[in-house]
Amino acid sequence: METLVRENRNADQRRAEQLVTPLASVVEDTDAYLLKVEMPGVNKEGLEISVENNELTITGRRSLAQIEGTLIHRESRPENFRRGFELDPSIDTSKISARMDQGILTLTLPKAEEVKPRKITVS
Secondary structure, eight states, X not given: OOOSEEEOGGGGGGOOSOEEOOOEEEEEOSSEEEEEEEOTTEEXXXXXXXXXXXXXEEEEEEOOOOOOSOOOOOOSXXXXXXXXXXXXXXXXXXXXXXXXXXXXXXXXXXXXXXXXXXXXXXX
């Protein structure tokens, strides 16, 4: 089986903005791949997802609350997220869907009909 995605790390070099690479995982089932990307602090309005020439690009901008008073200590990072993946041709890019839930972006990457397993009936 071919690889689902190949990460394109050179994509981040195009921007001057400070962006961090979010953690991601991929799960395969019969009909699709599920790509889960951790983007804490990002809501659906802060997401930009695009596919061009089989390259999936995900950008997430955080909506951080304004701090009243003097900040003494902060461990959370204020940077936004960006990650790019090269998609396998077996993915039907016209049917990709996305859902954001509690800082986890889940993309459903459906397999094209011609690569799904099927049973052949013997007559």
